[in-house]
Amino acid sequence: MTRDVINEIRGTKTVPGVCMICPWHCPTENFVKNGRVEYVRGNEYAVNATSRCVKGISSIHSSRDSDRLLYPMKRNSQGVHERISWDDALTQIAARLKANKDAFGPESLVYLWHLDSNETFTHKLFGELYGTPNLSGHGAACDQDRRLAALETFAHPLPVKDYANSRFVMLWGADPFGPNEALHENRELLESMKKGCRLVVVDPNRSRTAEKAHLWLPIKPGTDGALALAMAYHIIETKSYDQAFCDEWVHGFSEFAEHVLSNEYTPKWAETITGISRETIIAVADEFALTKPALMDGLKGLVNYTTGLDALRTVFALNVITGNIDGPGNLILKELAPLDMPVDIPEEAITATEQLPLGSAMGYPLAPDMPTQLLPEAVLEGNPYPVKSLFFHICNPAQSDPNTRLFEKMMAAVDLSVTIDIYMSETAQLSEFVLPEASTYERAEVRESLWAGPQVVFAQPAIEPLGESKPLYEIMKGLAEKMGYGEYFQWNSWEDWARKQTAFLPVTYEELKEKGVWEGELRYHKFKTDGGLATPSGKFEIYSNLFEEMGYSPLPGFSEEHRIKPDAEYPFQLINCKMQYHCGTHTQNNPYLMSIVSENWVELNTNDARRLGIADGDRVEVSSPQASATISAKVSEAVQPGVARVPHGHGFGRRFGTLARGKGTHINPLFETRMNPVSGGISFNECTVNIRKI
Numbered sequence: 203m204t205r206d207v208i209n210e211i212r213g214t215k216t217v218p219g220v221c222m223i224c225p226w227h228c229p230t231e232n233f234v235k236n237g238r239v240e241y242v243r244g245n246e247y248a249v250n251a252t253s254r255c256v257k258g259i260s261s262i263h264s265s266r267d268s269d270r271l272l273y274p275m276k277r278n279s280q281g282v283h284e285r286i287s288w289d290d291a292l293t294q295i296a297a298r299l300k301a302n303k304d305a306f307g308p309e310s311l312v313y314l315w316h317l318d319s320n321e322t323f324t325h326k327l328f329g330e331l332y333g334t335p336n337l338s339g340h341g342a343a344c345d346q347d348r349r350l351a352a353l354e355t356f357a358h359p360l361p362v363k364d365y366a367n368s369r370f371v372m373l374w375g376a377d378p379f380g381p382n383e384a385l386h387e388n389r390e391l392l393e394s395m396k397k398g399c400r401l402v403v404v405d406p407n408r409s410r411t412a413e414k415a416h417l418w419l420p421i422k423p424g425t426d427g428a429l430a431l432a433m434a435y436h437i438i439e440t441k442s443y444d445q446a447f448c449d450e451w452v453h454g455f456s457e458f459a460e461h462v463l464s465n466e467y468t469p470k471w472a473e474t475i476t477g478i479s480r481e482t483i484i485a486v487a488d489e490f491a492l493t494k495p496a497l498m499d500g501l502k503g504l505v506n507y508t509t510g511l512d513a514l515r516t517v518f519a520l521n522v523i524t525g526n527i528d529g530p531g532n533l534i535l536k537e538l539a540p541l542d543m544p545v546d547i548p549e550e551a552i553t554a555t556e557q558l559p560l561g562s563a564m565g566y567p568l569a570p571d572m573p574t575q576l577l578p579e580a581v582l583e584g585n586p587y588p589v590k591s592l593f594f595h596i597c598n599p600a601q602s603d604p605n606t607r608l609f610e611k612m613m614a615a616v617d618l619s620v621t622i623d624i625y626m627s628e629t630a631q632l633s634e635f636v637l638p639e640a641s642t643y644e645r646a647e648v649r650e651s652l653w654a655g656p657q658v659v660f661a662q663p664a665i666e667p668l669g670e671s672k673p674l675y676e677i678m679k680g681l682a683e684k685m686g687y688g689e690y691f692q693w694n695s696w697e698d699w700a701r702k703q704t705a706f707l708p709v710t711y712e713e714l715k716e717k718g719v720w721e722g723e724l725r726y727h728k729f730k731t732d733g734g735l736a737t738p739s740g741k742f743e744i745y746s747n748l749f750e751e752m753g754y755s756p757l758p759g760f761s762e763e764h765r766i767k768p769d770a771e772y773p774f775q776l777i778n779c780k781m782q783y784h785c786g787t788h789t790q791n792n793p794y795l796m797s798i799v800s801e802n803w804v805e806l807n808t809n810d811a812r813r814l815g816i817a818d819g820d821r822v823e824v825s826s827p828q829a830s831a832t833i834s835a836k837v838s839e840a841v842q843p844g845v846a847r848v849p850h851g852h853g854f855g856r857r858f859g860t861l862a863r864g865k866g867t868h869i870n871p872l873f874e875t876r877m878n879p880v881s882g883g884i885s886f887n888e889c890t891v892n893i894r895k896i
């Protein structure tokens with residue numbers, strides 16, 4: 203049904219938007235009546251309209267949730283948050299920022315967020331004007347290893363998948379038909395499979411995607427890197443790689459081949475490490491190399507281990523040496539749209555940053571985002587330099603990062619803490635100032651999407667902000683005025699900066715505003731026509747000189763040196779996955795989603811459960827060397843023996859909000875600080891536990 207028909211039947215008006223629930227940020231259209239969002243669905247003009255996602259559809263609740271933050275708050279001397287005016291809040295924050303800059307330098311300000319394009323305003327204010335190099339996404343908790351592997355190999359942070367044209371897909375530690383079931387690209391994979399595309403899934407557990415795969419490889423946790431290297435060994439030994447492509451476009455192919463062969467990363471070697479038979483490894487390697495076009499990719503099941511970075515480097519190398527890259531049916535190096543900045547800061551007003559960014563100063567020069575696990579050290583011990591002001595926006599590390607107690611200690615010690623959220627999140631509860639943001643339904647945003655081609659999503663306010671909440675761009679404008687930078691943030695309405703930001707797009711502002719989306723051409727093999735890649739060699743780098751210069755291995759290997767494995771005292775590997783009908787820590791106060799699933803659980807293999815006398819639904823205590831938690835057990839054949847899996851993991855247990863409070867279990871205190879030694883990405887799955895019935 204078109205927008206017009208729906209509007210006629212429902213008496214609504216359409217306002218284009220964007221879904222903020224999960225990181226895919228689908229373009230949407232909101233149907234509004236009498237100042238209320240009645241209905242949301244995928245934007246009909248967008249190729250990636252996702253209209254069937256239950257999380258996205260039910261997100262309209264956030265526009266009217268009575269537990270939303272309505273006004274700014276400040277913690278008083280008794281530790282209680284009290285209402286404060288915007289003017290007071292911004293005046294006080296600006297004064298404290300100035301004092302901290304004068305005493306400790308601009309780098310003492312750290313600002314963390316998670317996936318918001320309005321962050322450009324923050325970059326202008328805190329980055330360019332105030333001068334801190336420490337503005338970072340919260341990616342160390344997410345896809346950090348994949349991002350670093352992609353930057354190294356492709357000079358591109360986020361390759362996406364062209365499932366629609368693929369004939370062979372191999373997924374490592376990703377569950378697109380589980381948590382991400384309704385996403386446009388995953389529906390494309392299903393369609394492709396109907397046309398004969400083969401799907402191979404590597405996962406220790408029979409995930410929803412493994413259930414639908416032609417072949418499921420139940421690998422031992424954390425050993426994917428060995429399997430990938432053994433596939434490379436077979437492909438190199440049998441010369442089934444794409445020689446012409448490697449000659450022209452691959453930097454370091456001969457070094458990679460020599461490395462794989464001389465280290466004898468054979469299928470036989472990998473068999474004992476991974477639990478996958480050598481015959482299977484050879485058969486899958488042959489099929490991958492000989493079926494064109496193909497793609498393979500990995501996500502959380504790889505990045506959550508200390509072995510994850512090298513596993514992804516090898517997975518990307520396999521795409522490259524078989525010539526399966528940036529063509530139809532391959533991993534695509536997404537082209538960006540020509541967006542301008544919403545505001546400009548003149549050269550002479552920019553504060554040159556003197557200190558290294560924290561990530562580099564902490565010894566992680568290649569980390570794409572700040573290794574947030576080291577932030578407590580900077581706050582508590584001034585190492586590598588003092589951090590005095592902390593901002594959190596659209597992220598909730600008190601709930602989503604490991605080592606919760608250490609995070610709480612840091613928050614108690616830091617001089618200034620500010621959380622900008624739509625709820626009184628756990629991080630907000632630990633912050634001195636809490637600033638209410640307007641929800642995605644109440645603000646504008648111009649963002650690049652995750653579709654394979656260039657695509658801009660232009661979300662516009664559908665309703666008035668709830669209470670006194672404000673969009674981030676208004677918060678930054680207000681703060682800029684208090685900090686003496688008001689002249690650079692001059693606009694009367696969001697339309698002024700949105701017009702500037704979109705001026706270079708080959709579409710009129712009016713048409714973009716009406717449709718809410720603009721798409722360019724999805725071009726393939728851009729490196730062939732656009733003068734190569736942005737890597738130092740201009741080619742795909744499977745040997746990295748940059749890694750070498752930084753003292754890291756230029757080639758991916760497999761080492762379990764940093765791995766935490768089960769032992770007699772802690773016999774289970776505790777691993778994470780996402781929950782199908784919830785997302786991050788956003789959704790646990792949503793009545794629609796809570797009516798589907800209101801708690802998380804730990805999944806155990808039937809044989810393990812029987813041995814421990816645990817029945818489905820029993821309460822169990824899960825203990826790591828770090829902490830213990832009580833949670834319900836789900837007994838299942840889908841997890842391997844020796845594995846305990848907590849879906850989603852971080853969203854439940856002590857949530858803010860009437861519906862969320864007291865439901866399920868917050869598992870993150872069980873995790874120690876554990877990171878990939880090169881990327882600084884968090885290794886959530888490197889946790890061993892003991893389980894007993896209570």
Ligand SMILES: Nc1nc2c(c(=O)[nH]1)N[C@H]1C(S)=C(S)[C@@H](COP(=O)(O)OP(=O)(O)OC[C@H]3O[C@@H](n4cnc5c(=O)[nH]c(N)nc54)[C@H](O)[C@@H]3O)O[C@H]1N2
Nearest residue numbers: 375376377381404423424501502503779780782784785786
């Ligand atoms: N519904 C919903 N959707 C979401 C989210 C959500 O919270 N809920 N979160 C969003 C976010 S932030 C992200 S990053 C993505 C994540 O998207 P995915 O990575 O696709 O989601 P996960 O469920 O974490 O899938 C990880 C899989 O890795 C497996 N695994 C665990 N250990 C290993 C291993 O050693 N090797 C291999 N090969 N596999 C292993 C797990 O069993 C699981 O099936 O999803 C996004 N979408």
Ligand SMILES: Nc1nc2c(c(=O)[nH]1)N[C@H]1C(S)=C(S)[C@@H](COP(=O)(O)OP(=O)(O)OC[C@H]3O[C@@H](n4cnc5c(=O)[nH]c(N)nc54)[C@H](O)[C@@H]3O)O[C@H]1N2
Nearest residue numbers: 316344596597598602622623624627639778786787851852
């Ligand atoms: N145990 C365990 N822990 C995990 C994971 C896991 O699988 N298991 N997954 C990890 C992964 S992949 C990721 S990406 C991270 C995610 O963790 P975070 O980056 O911390 O993101 P969320 O948990 O989604 O928290 C989002 C916060 O933003 C707020 N919010 C929502 N919408 C808005 C808005 O419009 N404006 C503002 N200002 N705030 C808003 C929400 O209320 C919430 O407090 O968690 C990681 N932690």
Ligand code: SF4
Nearest residue numbers: 221224227228255258
């Ligand atoms: S997949 Fe669903 S939850 Fe994620 S952005 Fe799209 S509509 Fe929203």
Ligand SMILES: [Mo]
Nearest residue numbers: 225343344345
């Ligand atoms: Mo994530």
